[in-house]
Structures are given as C-alpha cells and as structure tokens.
Amino acid sequence: MRIILILTLALGGAAPAAAQPGRQTPADPAANRDAREKRDQPAPRAPAGIHHRIVSNPDDTYRVQLPRAVLNRSITIANVGADPVVNPRLIANGRRNWFSTADILAGIVTPGMSDRDKALAIWRFLVDNRYHDAPAHQDIEMHDPVRFLNVYGYGFCDDSATNFMVLAGQAGLKARVWGLSGHVVPEAWFEGGWRMLDPDGKIYYLEDDGHAIAGVKTLEQRPDLIHKYPSPYYTNAEKLIAIYCSADDNKLAEGYRKRSEAVHTMAFTLRPGESLTRHHDNWGVYFTSHSSAREPRNTAREHFGNGTFAFAPVFENDIFRKGADSVSNLRAERAGDTWVLASDHGEGSLVYRFASPYPYLDGWVKIAGHGRVALAFSETGDTWSEIWTSVPGAKVDTTVRLGGYFRTRTGRPTYAYRLKLTLDGQV
Numbered sequence: 106m107r108i109i110l111i112l113t114l115a116l117g118g119a120a121p122a123a124a125q126p127g128r129q130t131p132a133d134p135a136a137n138r139d140a141r142e143k144r145d146q147p148a149p150r151a152p153a154g155i156h157h158r159i160v161s162n163p164d165d166t167y168r169v170q171l172p173r174a175v176l177n178r179s180i181t182i183a184n185v186g187a188d189p190v191v192n193p194r195l196i197a198n199g200r201r202n203w204f205s206t207a208d209i210l211a212g213i214v215t216p217g218m219s220d221r222d223k224a225l226a227i228w229r230f231l232v233d234n235r236y237h238d239a240p241a242h243q244d245i246e247m248h249d250p251v252r253f254l255n256v257y258g259y260g261f262c263d264d265s266a267t268n269f270m271v272l273a274g275q276a277g278l279k280a281r282v283w284g285l286s287g288h289v290v291p292e293a294w295f296e297g298g299w300r301m302l303d304p305d306g307k308i309y310y311l312e313d314d315g316h317a318i319a320g321v322k323t324l325e326q327r328p329d330l331i332h333k334y335p336s337p338y339y340t341n342a343e344k345l346i347a348i349y350c351s352a353d354d355n356k357l358a359e360g361y362r363k364r365s366e367a368v369h370t371m372a373f374t375l376r377p378g379e380s381l382t383r384h385h386d387n388w389g390v391y392f393t394s395h396s397s398a399r400e401p402r403n404t405a406r407e408h409f410g411n412g413t414f415a416f417a418p419v420f421e422n423d424i425f426r427k428g429a430d431s432v433s434n435l436r437a438e439r440a441g442d443t444w445v446l447a448s449d450h451g452e453g454s455l456v457y458r459f460a461s462p463y464p465y466l467d468g469w470v471k472i473a474g475h476g477r478v479a480l481a482f483s484e485t486g487d488t489w490s491e492i493w494t495s496v497p498g499a500k501v502d503t504t505v506r507l508g509g510y511f512r513t514r515t516g517r518p519t520y521a522y523r524l525k526l527t528l529d530g531q532v
Contacts, residue, residue: 476530
C-alpha cells in the first residue's frame with residue numbers, strides 16, 4: 106500500500122477562525138451553470154509549500170508539522186500504489202476526528218463525566234461547531250451528526266436540537282425534542298429532571314439556586330429567567346418569552362426521533378490511481394433541496410468548500426481490475442509508451458462503483474482512443490442511462506459531463522453511483 110499526501114499551503118497571515126476542511130460542497134446543474142462557467146475547475150492559489158509522503162504500512166500514521174500562521178488551501182490524498190487504500194483519515198492538531206458518531210463523542214465526553222457534564226459538553230460542542238443557516242434538507246439528511254458536522258455544518262434550530270438528542274442518546278442520556286411553535290429545542294434528563302440546553306440559541310437558563318438548569322416546563326412559567334440570561338443569538342427576549350410561555354402550543358416533537366439516525370461515516374476507498382482533494386475554497390456548487398434554497402453563507406467564519414475525487418485507472422499489470430464491479434472481455438495492452446484498455450474480439454465492458462462520504466455534485470469523464478465507446482450511468486446498478494456514445498469509426502477524444510445525473514436540488518443527494526464503459530476498440 107502506497108499513498109501520497111499533498112498539502113497546498115499559503116504561509117503568512119492568520120487562518121479563518123472556524124474554517125473546516127472538507128465541509129460540504131453545500132445543486133441542479135442548471136442552477137449552478139453560471140457559477141461553473143466562471144469557476145469550472147478549482148483554481149487554488151499558488152502554494153508556498155507542498156508536502157509529499159509515501160506511506161507503505163497499512164496502519165501508518167504520518168504527521169506534518171506546519172509553521173504557525175498557515176492557511177490551508179487544499180489537501181490531497183492520492184493512492185499511488187497497487188492496492189486499494191481503505192478509510193484514510195485526516196486529523197488536524199489531534200482534534201476533529203469526526204469519522205463516525207462514536208468518534209465525535211470520543212472527542213466530547215470523557216470517562217467519569219457526570220450526566221450533567223456530558224450534556225453541557227455536547228451543547229458546547231454544537232454551539233462551537235455549527236452555525237444557523239437554512240439547511241440543505243428538511244428531513245433526516247441533516248439529522249445525523251456525521252453528515253450535519255462533516256458535510257454541512259449549518260442548519261436551523263430543529264437540526265441542532267435533533268443532533269443534540271442523537272449525540273446525547275449515543276452518550277447514554279435520555280433526550281428529547283420540543284416544538285415551541287416558532288423554535289425547536291432539546292432537553293436531556295439529568296439531576297432528577299428534564300433540562301433544556303439550546304445549541305442554536307447558544308443558551309441555557311439557570312434556576313434560582315444558580316445551579317439547576319431549567320427545563321421547558323419551568324420556562325413556561327418563568328419569563329424572568331429568559332430576561333435574566335439573554336440569548337447571544339436570539340436577542341429579542343420578548344419574542345423568546347412569547348414562544349416559551351405560550352404553553353398551549355408547546356409540544357413534544359417525537360417525529361424528530363423517527364427522522365434522525367447515527368449511521369453515516371466518512372468511509373471511502375481510494376483505488377490505485379484515485380485521489381481525493383479537499384479545497385478550503387469553493388467554486389459555487391452545492392446541494393440543497395430545502396424550500397428556502399440558496400447558496401450557503403461564504404464568509405471567513407461561516408464557510409463551505411468543494412472537493413474532487415479523481416480516478417485514472419492503472420492499466421499496467423491489470424491493476425485496473427482492483428476495485429472494479431465487473432470487467433468483461435477487456436484486456437490491458439501497451440501502446441507505445443503507455444498502457445491502454447482494449448476489447449478482446451468484440452465488445453467488452455468495465456463497471457466501477459463510486460462512493461463518497463460527501464455528496465456528488467458534478468463530474469467529468471475524459472475518454473480518448475478509437476473504436477466504438479459508450480458510457481452509461483446508474484445509481485443502483487439495476488437500470489442504466491446511456492450518457493454518451495461515440496461516432497462509429499471516429500477517433501475519440503472528449504470529456505463527458507455527468508452533472509445532470511446527480512440530485513442537487515431535489516430529495517436527498519447522491520452519495521454513490523456506477524459508471525459503465527462499453528468498448529469495441531481501444532481507449
């Protein structure tokens with residue numbers, strides 16, 4: 106196993122306060138056409154330094170020591186070996202290992218914590234690592250902690266409340282969500298009662314003893330507590346009081362429990378010749394199917410980035426077969442100084458499955474060679490849509506766009522798909 110790690114860096118200055126590498130590429134190709142025409146390919150700034158590292162041990166850990174005041178423009182992990190690389194992880198400064206919900210919790214709670222301390226730690230974690238903005242989806246897509254934090258990083262009050270409930274439940278606490286007709290908040294059970302901690306409003310309220318955290322039922326009767334502890338986000342205290350104290354429309358919202366999960370991971374595999382680049386910047390493509398769809402915020406602190414998977418199958422020594430779904434009637438052969446793929450006495454086919462922890466938003470396939478070539482797309486492998494077919498007898502040298510085949514403005518995004526290359530000739 107051999108991989109190469111490339112960090113494109115700009116030295117000097119100060120890093121943005123909460124810039125997150127690898128955040129979602131928070132889009133119907135038509136909706137993003139103007140942005141793509143302006144920024145069709147990522148164009149990071151010229152690097153001040155590039156770090157390369159060959160890793161041969163299957164469980165190796167490589168640390169890159171960087172100077173202070175460094176801006177990370179992009180990070181690339183490339184498999185330059187002959188075997189697949191499974192689930193590589195990038196961790197910055199020993200923090201934000203958010204591969205799974207269990208890994209997220211391992212960075213929040215510690216052995217021996219009381220239930221109160223666990224709840225407060227989860228609340229603080231969500232306050233610090235997400236921001237309020239129109240979510241990309243109105244349902245379960247936002248209600249998995251790994252997707253919420255790694256892919257998106259933003260959402261409405263119900264998204265923060267539901268992810269608090271999921272994380273608290275995974276940490277062994279009883280937790281639930283309230284709908285307050287104008288706001289959504291979570292509660293956790295500790296110290297003998299239900300306690301409300303609002304990550305979206307960045308607030309919780311202490312009772313008269315200065316220790317006990319008030320629950321929704323207490324706040325319905327105690328508007329003075331809402332005045333006493335002003336929310337740094339929802340600054341209109343009178344509006345918050347009206348929301349909490351109109352008790353008739355305060356309801357336990359069990360529907361959020363049914364529309365939440367903790368199953369997503371950042372798992373992916375790099376086949377030989379495959380790489381992942383995560384850019385700090387973006388070129389204007391993102392997923393959203395929310396009713397108030399718009400581009401996510403793009404400020405120094407509230408920021409989204411795009412990334413690219415690139416795959417150039419290695420034909421030498423039949424390495425291209427590793428990681429393929431199927432290979433039929435095809436062989437690799439030399440053509441001058443390069444290796445190419447050729448059909449063996451008639452039509453052959455090659456199918457690859459592509460799976461990503463981030464949504465696919467756009468894509469390109471470059472094909473060069475001669476003979477009849479066809480490319481087809483499938484999300485499940487059961488049915489196929491023909492994307493492109495070459496002109497019989499013509500030399501092939503083209504780039505085929507895939508963007509229209511990914512869901513970017515409806516439903517949930519595309520995390521996996523298959524491509525089938527049908528060949529009668531040589532590419």
